[in-house]
Amino acid sequence: MSPLSFGNHIPGLWAWFDVVIRIAIVTLVMTVIVMYLTYGERKFVARVQQRLGPMRTGPWGLFQAIADTFKLLTKEDLRPAQADRWVFELAPYVTFVPVLMVLVTLPFAKDWGVRNLSLGMFYVFAALGLNIVGILMAGLGSGNKYALLGGLRAAAQMISYEIPLVLSLISVAMIAQTLDLNVITELQHRRPFIVLQPLAFVIFYTAMLSELHRAPFDIPVAESEIVGGFFIEYSGIRWSMFQLTEYGSMFAWSVFGSVVFLGGWEWPWGGDVGWGYQLFLTFLKSFIWIASILWVRATVPRLRIDQLMAFSWKVLLPLVLLQFLMNGFILVYGWPEELLFATSSIGAAGLIGFIVMRGLYRPKSPSLVGAYKQPQGSSA
Amino acid sequence: MSIWPTEREYIAGPEDFETVDMTINIGPAHPATHGVFRMILTVDGERVVDCEPFIGYLHRGLEKLTENADYRQAMGWWDRTDYLAGMSCEMAYCMAVEKLAGIQIPERAEYIRVMMAELSRIASHFIAIGSFGQDVGSFGTSFTYAWRERERIYDFFEEVAGDRMFPTYLRPGGLQMDLPENYEPRVRWLINSIRQGIDDLDGLLTGNEIFVERCRGLSEINTERAINLGLTGPMIRATGYAWDIRKDVPYSVYDQFDFEIPTGFGTGDVLDRYLVRMAEMYQSTRIVEQCLDKLPGGLVLHPDLPKTIRIDDAECYIRTEGTKGEYSVYGMARGGNKPYRMKLRSPSFCNLSALKELVVGHYVADAVIILGSLDIVLGEVDK
Numbered sequence: 001m002s003p004l005s006f007g008n009h010i011p012g013l014w015a016w017f018d019v020v021i022r023i024a025i026v027t028l029v030m031t032v033i034v035m036y037l038t039y040g041e042r043k044f045v046a047r048v049q050q051r052l053g054p055m056r057t058g059p060w061g062l063f064q065a066i067a068d069t070f071k072l073l074t075k076e077d078l079r080p081a082q083a084d085r086w087v088f089e090l091a092p093y094v095t096f097v098p099v100l101m102v103l104v105t106l107p108f109a110k111d112w113g114v115r116n117l118s119l120g121m122f123y124v125f126a127a128l129g130l131n132i133v134g135i136l137m138a139g140l141g142s143g144n145k146y147a148l149l150g151g152l153r154a155a156a157q158m159i160s161y162e163i164p165l166v167l168s169l170i171s172v173a174m175i176a177q178t179l180d181l182n183v184i185t186e187l188q189h190r191r192p193f194i195v196l197q198p199l200a201f202v203i204f205y206t207a208m209l210s211e212l213h214r215a216p217f218d219i220p221v222a223e224s225e226i227v228g229g230f231f232i233e234y235s236g237i238r239w240s241m242f243q244l245t246e247y248g249s250m251f252a253w254s255v256f257g258s259v260v261f262l263g264g265w266e267w268p269w270g271g272d273v274g275w276g277y278q279l280f281l282t283f284l285k286s287f288i289w290i291a292s293i294l295w296v297r298a299t300v301p302r303l304r305i306d307q308l309m310a311f312s313w314k315v316l317l318p319l320v321l322l323q324f325l326m327n328g329f330i331l332v333y334g335w336p337e338e339l340l341f342a343t344s345s346i347g348a349a350g351l352i353g354f355i356v357m358r359g360l361y362r363p364k365s366p367s368l369v370g371a372y373k374q375p376q377g378s379s380a
Numbered sequence: 381m382s383i384w385p386t387e388r389e390y391i392a393g394p395e396d397f398e399t400v401d402m403t404i405n406i407g408p409a410h411p412a413t414h415g416v417f418r419m420i421l422t423v424d425g426e427r428v429v430d431c432e433p434f435i436g437y438l439h440r441g442l443e444k445l446t447e448n449a450d451y452r453q454a455m456g457w458w459d460r461t462d463y464l465a466g467m468s469c470e471m472a473y474c475m476a477v478e479k480l481a482g483i484q485i486p487e488r489a490e491y492i493r494v495m496m497a498e499l500s501r502i503a504s505h506f507i508a509i510g511s512f513g514q515d516v517g518s519f520g521t522s523f524t525y526a527w528r529e530r531e532r533i534y535d536f537f538e539e540v541a542g543d544r545m546f547p548t549y550l551r552p553g554g555l556q557m558d559l560p561e562n563y564e565p566r567v568r569w570l571i572n573s574i575r576q577g578i579d580d581l582d583g584l585l586t587g588n589e590i591f592v593e594r595c596r597g598l599s600e601i602n603t604e605r606a607i608n609l610g611l612t613g614p615m616i617r618a619t620g621y622a623w624d625i626r627k628d629v630p631y632s633v634y635d636q637f638d639f640e641i642p643t644g645f646g647t648g649d650v651l652d653r654y655l656v657r658m659a660e661m662y663q664s665t666r667i668v669e670q671c672l673d674k675l676p677g678g679l680v681l682h683p684d685l686p687k688t689i690r691i692d693d694a695e696c697y698i699r700t701e702g703t704k705g706e707y708s709v710y711g712m713a714r715g716g717n718k719p720y721r722m723k724l725r726s727p728s729f730c731n732l733s734a735l736k737e738l739v740v741g742h743y744v745a746d747a748v749i750i751l752g753s754l755d756i757v758l759g760e761v762d763k
Contacts (some may be wrong), residue, residue, distance in 0.1 A: 049524040145404050149744070150427070215519060216590050224412050225748045299584065301591045302517025304745050305426060306708050356587065372642070372658040374583060 022114040024194045026103050032245040035065040041247075041294050047249035048298040072243075075236035083233065084145025091141055092234065092241030095134030099248040101127040106255050109265050109278035120181035121173055124256055125166055128211065128249065132158040135220070135230050137149055138242075142233040150229020151306060154220035159310055161217075164316040165207035167324055172260055174327045175340065181256075185264035190269055192263035196340045197327075198373040199223060199347035201261045203320050210254050210308070212246070215297040219305055262289075315351070323347055401429060404744070408437050412515055412748040415758030420736070423748060428747050431739045433732065438762040444701065446722040451453035451477050451552055451689045454722070459546035461726060464507050465500035465703040467493075467537070470550040472700040475631065476711040476722065477552035479696040481689055489554040489680045490633045495567070495671040496540075496549065498664040502574055503533040504703035505657045505664075506581075508755040512654060513585050515752035516594050522584055529577035536570055552689060567672055571665050578661050582669045586658070595651035599738040599750045602648060609734040613705025615754065618653040621648025625701040637670045639663045650753040657755070672751050688717050704728045704755055728760040 039054065039061070046053030079088060079213070105120045107113045117123050132155055139151015172193050176184045184193075194201045210217035221229040225337030231242040258264055262285045267280035326343045329335075407418035416437035422430035442461060446454040458473040459466035462729060471493050510526025534544040537561050541547035549556050560566075585591050601611075603619040616623050622641040626634040642659030643651035691713035699708045705727025712721040731754050738754075739747045 013556060023655070045519065045521075049521050050528060051524060145402060149404075153426075178676065215517065222517065222745065224517060225745050227411065297519055298521050299588075300518065301513065301585075301588060301594060302745070303590055304594060304743060306743070372578065372655065372662045 019114060023104070026108075026114055027100065030100075030103060030248055030251060031244075034174060034244055035252055037241065037247045037251065037290065038068065039065040040290075044291065044294045045298045048283060048295070069240070072236060072240040077236045078233075078239060080143055080233050084141040084143065087137050087141030088143075088233075089238070091134050091138035092238045092245075093134070094137055095131055095245045096241050096248070098127045098130040098134075099245055099252055101130075101203060102249075102252045104108060104258070105181060106252065107185055107259060107264060107359075108255070108282050109275045110271065111182070112275065112278075113182075116180065116182050118178075118180045121179040121184070121260070122253075124181075125162075125169060128252070129158070129162055131245070131249065134245075138234070139230040142230070144233050146226040146228070147230050147232050150220045150222070150226050150232070153222075154213065157213075157217065157220060157304070157308060160312040161207045161210040163318045164203050164312060165211060167317075167320040168197075168203040168207065169260065171197055171200040171320070171323050171327050174324075174331055181259055181264075185259055185266045186271070188263040188267045190267075192261060192267045194261045196337065197261070197323070197344045198341075199319065199323050199351065200345040202348050202351060203316050203323075204257060204261065206316065207312075208257060209293065209296065210312075211248055212253060212293070214250070214293055216303050218297075218301040218302055218306060219308060222302060251286065254286040254293070257371060258282065258285035258289055295379075315354070319347060319351055386473065386515055392405075395544070399424070406748075407434075412751060414511060414752070414756065417732075417756065417758055417761070419729070419751070421739075421744065422550075423744055426743050426745075428742055428744060429738055431736045431747065433735055435729075435732070435758075435761050438758045439605070440763065442763040443722055443724060447719060450717050451481075451691075451719065454719075455550070455552075455573060456546065456548050460709070460755050461547060461724060461760045461763060462504070462702055462704065463545060464757055465497075465504040466546050467496040467500040467549065468700065468702050471497050471546065471632070472698055472702065472707050472709050473722075474550045474552050475698055475700065476698045476709040477689065477691075477719075479698060480691045480711050480713045480719070481552065482694075483553050483682055485554045485682055485684070486679045487676050490679045491671050491675050492559060492680065493556055494632055494634065494637075495668050496537075496547075498667045498671070499533050499536070499570075501703045502661050502664050502668075503530045504757075505661045506530045506533075506577070509581060509585070509657055512749075512752040512755070513581075513591070515748050516585075516591055518585070518588075518591070520562070522581060525577065525580050525584060529574050532570060532573055536566060539566070550594075551681060553685040554679070556681075558680050564672060567581040567668065571668055574661070574665055578658060578665075580627065582658060586655070590667060593652060594746075594749065596649060597647070597744060598650040598746055599753075600647055600649045601734075601738065605737075606648065606734075609737065610730040611705070612651050612730065614656045615705065615731050615734075617641065618644050618646075618656045619648035620644070623720075625699050625706055629699055631698070631700060636674065637667050639667050639670075650749060653753045653755075690717050691719075702727050702760075704757065704760065705731060707760075724763055726760040726763060728754075728756040729763075732756050732761055 042064070043053040044363050054064040057064040079085065102124050104114045105117045105123055107116070135154045136151050139147045139154065172184070173179055175193065175196060176187050178184060213220050226232070231239060233243060263270070264285070265282050270278045270281050322346060327340065330339050330343070401422050401424050404423055405418070406421060406422045407413040408416040410632055415585040418434040418437070420432045420434070421428050440460070442457055445457055455470060455473065461469045506526040506529050508663045513522025514520055536546045538549050541549035541556065601619060601622040603616070606616045606619045606621070612623070620643050624641045625631070640663055642656050642663065644655045646652070692715050694713045696711045697708065698711070699706060699709070706725065706726055708725040710721070710723040710725070711719055714720040718755050735751065735754065738750050742750065
C-alpha cells in the first residue's frame with residue numbers, strides 16, 4: 001500500500017496537498033458528470049417519449065450541456081423584492097454543500113476516494129439529510145406561495161422517508177458489522193448485499209427516490225401544480241446550484257447505493273483486477289442506477305401528499321422494522337446467511353405482491369385496462 | 381391540576397395562535413390551466429376552501445363578429461371556438477345556417493362531415509387525456525403519446541382541407557371540396573394507428589396503479605346534481621346517465637350508425653370521466669369505419685346554392701354533440717346576407733361553472749387534476 005492510499009493517515013502538510021488534489025478531482029469529475037447527466041436525461045426521456053431530444057448543438061446535441069452552462073452562468077441573478085435577502089441568497093449553497101460533503105467519503109475504487117471514514121455510512125445519510133435545510137430556506141425566503149408550499153412539502157416528505165431509508169441501511173450495516181464503506185464493499189466479494197437483503201434494497205430505492213424528489217415522489221417540485229416549487233424564484237447561477245444539487249445528489253446516491261447493495265467496485269472480481277476495472281464497475285453500476293431513476297420518472301405519475309405519507313408510515317416503515325428484527329434474531333443466534341436471504345426475499349415478494357394485488361383488486365371491476373373496448377352499460 | 385391542556389384548548393390551540401387561509405393564484409399562465417384561465421384558490425394548508433375562477437382572457441367577441449360578416453365569412457371564426465376540434469364547430473355552425481336557409485345538403489357531404497367530426501373528437505380527446513396525464517404528474521410521456529395520434533389526424537386534415545387546426549372545410553350547403561383520391565386506405569390506416577394509440581395510452585395510464593389511485597373517488601358528482609349544474613358531454617356520461625345528443629336527438633346522419641354511449645362506472649369521479657373519454661374515442665373509430673363503408677357517391681356541395689346566401693326571417697336552435705358536451709347554436713336571421721344573431725352554447729363554459737363545487741374540499745394537487753378532467757378549451761369558454 002502506498003503512503004498516499006485511501007484510509008491511511010498521512011502526517012503533516014502532505015495530507016493537505018493530498019486532500020486538496022483528491023477533492024479537486026472528485027469535484028471536477030462530478031461537475032462534468034452532472035453536466036452530461038442533464039443532457040443524458042433529456043435524451044433518455046426524449047427517446048421514451050418518441051422524441052429526439054437536443055440535436056442541434058453539436059453532433060447529436062452533445063454540446064447542449066456546455067451551452068446551457070454558459071447560458072446559466074451569464075444570466076442575470078434576480079432577487080424578488082419580497083424575498084428575505086440572506087436566506088434567499090444562501091439557500092442554494094446550503095443545499096449544494098451537503099452533496100459535496102458526501103462525495104468525500106464514497107469509495108470509487110479500491111482504496112480510492114477522498115478520505116475513508118470509519119463512520120462512512122452514517123456520515124453519508126447525515127450529510128444528505130442536511131439538504132432539507134437549504135430547501136426550506138429557499139421555500140421560506142423566496143417570498144412566493146408556490147415556493148412556500150414546495151418547501152413545506154419537501155420538509156414533510158424528507159422527514160417521513162428518512163426513517164425507512166436509514167433503517168434499511170442499518171439492516172445492511174448489521175450484517176456487515178461496520179459502517180466503513182470501504183470495508184462494506186470488500187465484504188461483498190462473494191455476493192452483493194442485494195442478494196441477502198432484497199427487501200432493504202427495495203425500501204432503500206423507494207426512499208431514495210423520495211429523498212431525491214424524483215417521480216413518483218416529486219411533489220415538492222410538481223411542475224403541473226406549483227411549477228417547480230422551492231426554486232421557482234431563482235435564476236442564473238443560483239438556479240443552476242439547485243440543478244447541480246439535484247443531479248449531484250442523484251449521482252452521489254447511486255454511487256452510494258451501488259456501494260452498499262450492488263457490491264461497488266468489488267463484485268464481480270473487482271478485487272482481483274486492476275483499478276481501471278474497479279472504476280468501470282462503480283460507474284457502470286451507478287449509471288444503470290441513474291437510468292432506472294430516469295425510466296421511472298418518464299413513465300409514472302405523481303402521488304398525492306397523503307398517499308405519499310401513508311405509503312411511508314403504513315407500508316415501508318413496518319416492513320423495514322420487521323426486516324430489522326429478523327436480521328437481529330438471525331445474527332444474534334448465528335443462523336446461516338441463507339436465512340437472511342430467505343426472510344428478506346419473502347418480505348420483498350410480499351411488498352411487491354401487495355402492490356400488485358392492490359392493483360388487481362378493483363372494488364368495482366376486475367380490470368380497467370382494455371375496459372374501453374368492452375360494450376358499455378354492462379359494467380355500469 | 382394537570383399539566384396537560386384541557387380538551388377544549390387542545391382543539392382550539394393557544395389563545396394567541398391563529399391559522400390564516402392563504403390565497404394562491406393559478407394562472408393565467410400556468411401549465412395546469414390549459415390555456416389562459418385563472419383561478420384563485422383559497423387554501424387552508426393544502427386543502428382548498430374556496431375557488432374563484434376568472435375567465436375572459438381569450439374573449440374575441442365571436443358572436444358579434446358573426447353578426448357583422450357574411451354567412452360564409454364567419455366560418456373561420458367558428459373553427460376557433462373549440463380549437464382542438466375545428467371540424468365539429470364548423471359542423472354546428474353550418475347546420476345552423478342551413479336550417480335558417482332551408483338548404484338540404486347532399487348525403488355524401490353528411491357522411492364526410494360526420495367522419496370529420498368524429499376524427500376531431502378523437503383528436504380532442506387525445507389532447508384531453510394526454511394533458512390530463514401530465515396534470516396527474518406523468519412527465520409528458522402521456523402527452524407525447526397522445527400528440528402522436530393527434531398529429532396523424534391533423535396530417536389527414538391537411539391533406540383534405542389544406543389546414544390542420546382550422547380547416548374551414550365545411551360550407552353552408554355542403555363541403556368545400558371532395559375527399560382526396562386515396563382517402564380510403566389513408567383513413568383505415570389512421571383508424572388502426574388511433575386504436576394502437578388508445579391501447580398505448582391505456583397501458584400507460586389506466587394500467588398504472590398510481591394514476592388510478594389518484595383519480596378514483598375524486599370529486600364525485602351524482603346525475604341529478606350534474607343535470608342541475610348543466611353539465612354535458614363526458615362529464616354527465618361519467619355519472620352513469622347515457623345522455624348523448626348523437627343518440628337522443630339525432631342530427632345529420634348519426635341515426636345510421638351503430639355505436640354505444642359509454643358511461644364508465646357511473647360514479648361521476650375523475651377516473652370515470654377519463655374512462656368515458658377513452659371509450660368514446662374507441663366508439664368514434666367505429667363510427668369513422670362505418671362512414672367509410674357506407675359513404676355514398678355524388679356531390680358534396682348543394683348544386684343550386686346562390687353565391688351569397690340571403691335569409692329572410694328565420695330562427696333555429698341546433699344541438700350537436702361537441703367534443704366537450706352539448707355544442708349548440710341559436711341562430712336568428714332578419715333578412716340580408718348576415719345573421720341577426722348567432723348565439724353559442726359552449727359546453728366548456730357550462731362545465732367550467734361547476735368548478736367551484738367540484739374543487740372545494742380537495743387538495744391543491746387534486747384541484748389541478750379536477751380542472752384537467754373538466755377538459756375545458758378556453759377558446760370555447762371565452763368565445
